[in-house]
Amino acid sequence: MSDSNRLPSASRRGFAKSLALAAAAPALAGAAIALGQTAPAPTPSPALTPVPTPEAPSSVAEALTDVARIRWGKHLSGEQLGEIAKALDGRLKGAETMKKVKLTNADEPDVVFFAELPGDR
Amino acid sequence: MAPFAEDTFFLSVAELSKKLKAKQISPVALAEGYLERLERIGPTLGAVVTVTRERALQEAKAAEAEILAGKWRGPLHGIPYGVKDLLATKGIPTTWGAEPYRNQVFDEDATVVTKLREAGAVLLGKLAMVELAGGFGYNNADASFTGPGRTPWNTDFWSGGSSSGPGAATAAGLVGFSIGSETSGSIVTPAAFSGVSGLRPTYGRVSRHGAMALCWTLDKLGPMCRTAEDCGLVMAAIAGKDPLDASSLARPFRPEAAGAKPRRFRIGVIKSSTEKVQPAVRKNFEDALKVLEGFSEIVPDVAFPEFPYGPAVGTIVSAEGASAFRDLVESGRSKELRVPNDRWGGYAASMTLAVDYIQAMRLRTPIRKGLDALYAKFDALVSPTRASVSYPIGPDFDKVYPGISGGPSVIGAGNLAGQPALSVLNGFGEHGLPTAFQFTGRAFLDETLVSLGMAYQARTEWHRKRPSL
Numbered sequence: 001m002s003d004s005n006r007l008p009s010a011s012r013r014g015f016a017k018s019l020a021l022a023a024a025a026p027a028l029a030g031a032a033i034a035l036g037q038t039a040p041a042p043t044p045s046p047a048l049t050p051v052p053t054p055e056a057p058s059s060v061a062e063a064l065t066d067v068a069r070i071r072w073g074k075h076l077s078g079e080q081l082g083e084i085a086k087a088l089d090g091r092l093k094g095a096e097t098m099k100k101v102k103l104t105n106a107d108e109p110d111v112v113f114f115a116e117l118p119g120d121r
Numbered sequence: 122m123a124p125f126a127e128d129t130f131f132l133s134v135a136e137l138s139k140k141l142k143a144k145q146i147s148p149v150a151l152a153e154g155y156l157e158r159l160e161r162i163g164p165t166l167g168a169v170v171t172v173t174r175e176r177a178l179q180e181a182k183a184a185e186a187e188i189l190a191g192k193w194r195g196p197l198h199g200i201p202y203g204v205k206d207l208l209a210t211k212g213i214p215t216t217w218g219a220e221p222y223r224n225q226v227f228d229e230d231a232t233v234v235t236k237l238r239e240a241g242a243v244l245l246g247k248l249a250m251v252e253l254a255g256g257f258g259y260n261n262a263d264a265s266f267t268g269p270g271r272t273p274w275n276t277d278f279w280s281g282g283s284s285s286g287p288g289a290a291t292a293a294g295l296v297g298f299s300i301g302s303e304t305s306g307s308i309v310t311p312a313a314f315s316g317v318s319g320l321r322p323t324y325g326r327v328s329r330h331g332a333m334a335l336c337w338t339l340d341k342l343g344p345m346c347r348t349a350e351d352c353g354l355v356m357a358a359i360a361g362k363d364p365l366d367a368s369s370l371a372r373p374f375r376p377e378a379a380g381a382k383p384r385r386f387r388i389g390v391i392k393s394s395t396e397k398v399q400p401a402v403r404k405n406f407e408d409a410l411k412v413l414e415g416f417s418e419i420v421p422d423v424a425f426p427e428f429p430y431g432p433a434v435g436t437i438v439s440a441e442g443a444s445a446f447r448d449l450v451e452s453g454r455s456k457e458l459r460v461p462n463d464r465w466g467g468y469a470a471s472m473t474l475a476v477d478y479i480q481a482m483r484l485r486t487p488i489r490k491g492l493d494a495l496y497a498k499f500d501a502l503v504s505p506t507r508a509s510v511s512y513p514i515g516p517d518f519d520k521v522y523p524g525i526s527g528g529p530s531v532i533g534a535g536n537l538a539g540q541p542a543l544s545v546l547n548g549f550g551e552h553g554l555p556t557a558f559q560f561t562g563r564a565f566l567d568e569t570l571v572s573l574g575m576a577y578q579a580r581t582e583w584h585r586k587r588p589s590l
Binding site: 064065067068072074075076080081083084087088091093094095097098099100101103107108109110111119 | 258338428432433435436439462464465468469471472477479
């Protein structure tokens with residue numbers, strides 16, 4: 001069994017429990033990561049917005065977190081895996097938002113590869 | 122004891138340069154004075170990692186000899202400065218603000234450091250920063266192995282990040298100017314929270330060779346100074362093509378001619394940018410608009426293009442950052458990072474789907490075109506740099522200012538499009554902390570933003586204020 005397939009320190013049962021605990025907390029991690037390297041914007045006040053019902057991370061977020069657990073679980077606690085699930089859930093929601101922008105087949109990534117020789121640029 | 126009155130250390134680069142050129146002050150004495158302040162005050166602000174005393178004095182002595190001999194390299198000759206500790210400096214630790222890299226030493230200088238040495242500037246030290254420039258999603262001011270950066274206006278509060286040391290050190294008169302970096306907000310935010318002028322250059326104008334990579338398609342290096350004019354002076358020294366950085370461009374920075382006939386600018390005010398900001402941020406911004414009206418046509422309520430800026434920036438930073446730090450993350454050493462979020466953030470970032478990263482990169486073209494179509498109608502758009510004053514040291518950011526937000530994601534948008542921004546101090550708010558607004562413009566209009574900042578600062582005194590230390 002390779003390192004990447006070794007059973008991690010956090011068991012599946014513990015992992016599932018951590019996800020449930022994570023779901024009970026406000027989903028903040030996605031917002032923090034979404035702003036990259038500067039300070040995240042504060043979350044809206046409960047006084048100004050309805051208190052959201054805690055949502056469990058989506059099944060896709062849980063599945064991706066399970067991959068993270070399989071690959072790097074020996075470095076992660078159950079609590080950290082729960083945070084990762086929340087972050088991935090936020091990231092997946094962000095990806096859905098990005099998909100709403102209309103792009104055509106011809107719209108390339110804004111990075112162009114050049115088959116150049118050393119010193120060409 | 123420094124041989125100068127304290128005022129000297131708060132002079133602008135332009136003012137110091139006149140005195141140095143006229144031989145009214147000695148580069149060595151000036152460097153010694155700043156070194157004393159950096160060593161004495163720097164640690165109390167969490168602003169410094171390594172003081173490069175020996176190198177500083179060598180460079181200052183060389184500058185002094187040249188100036189006395191009549192060889193004048195330009196406005197940075199003999200000016201002491203500091204760099205964010207993500208720029209390589211030969212034989213001196215370059216820590217990236219992170220415990221796992223605490224003993225890292227490179228055998229060459231970053232291109233920016235080389236250019237500043239060639240301009241005659243004097244390197245005083247390596248300045249503190251948020252670990253790994255914040256790429257793993259930090260949510261607390263205590264985010265470096267050197268501890269939290271503290272704004273000198275009220276040391277219970279953060280100096281901003283991720284260029285926390287450059288912001289604090291420049292505001293506190295511990296350096297003549299500094300170099301920071303921005304992937305998404307890391308120059309303009311500490312400029313705002315520390316009350317200095319910070320220029321995020323157009324992507325590609327300043328070589329990043331020798332700088333820590335967080336996100337190759339977003340990282341920029343830029344000046345953090347006490348005045349907008351100084352930002353221009355530093356940019357003139359560091360901008361330009363570098364064969365060691367393929368993203369760098371042959372677009373040298375040429376300040377708009379001094380003494381030229383004053384022109385009237387056209388400035389748009391970004392709609393909804395003050396709706397949910399702190400009252401003092403709004404008032405100070407409105408006061409700044411009145412000043413701008415004195416030399417500009419002001420167009421109110423300019424609608425900002427709607428794109429998913431936050432998700433796009435977050436996806437790109439996560440994917441590129443996870444790749445840049447894959448060794449660290451997979452080794453398990455990210456557990457040595459300071460912020461609990463950063464200890465797991467790299468693993469979450471490593472799960473970014475390739476198709477989502479490509480989608481975000483595809484969005485950058487319509488974002489760039491959409492923004493440019495708007496910005497082409499103006500010399501600049503303005504908005505508060507941050508919706509609030511700085512965050513206190515201690516609580517997580519999201520717990521501090523409920524209900525406060527800044528409208529359109531101008532910082533995220535500008536970084537995705539590679540556009541420049543200049544943040545300048547425009548007053549003070551809660552807890553005696555600075556507020557700021559930013560000029561943002563089309564790519565390669567960095568010079569125009571500097572001119573606008575200079576025109577604003579010629580009519581105000583905010584940039585002359587200094588903290589009690």
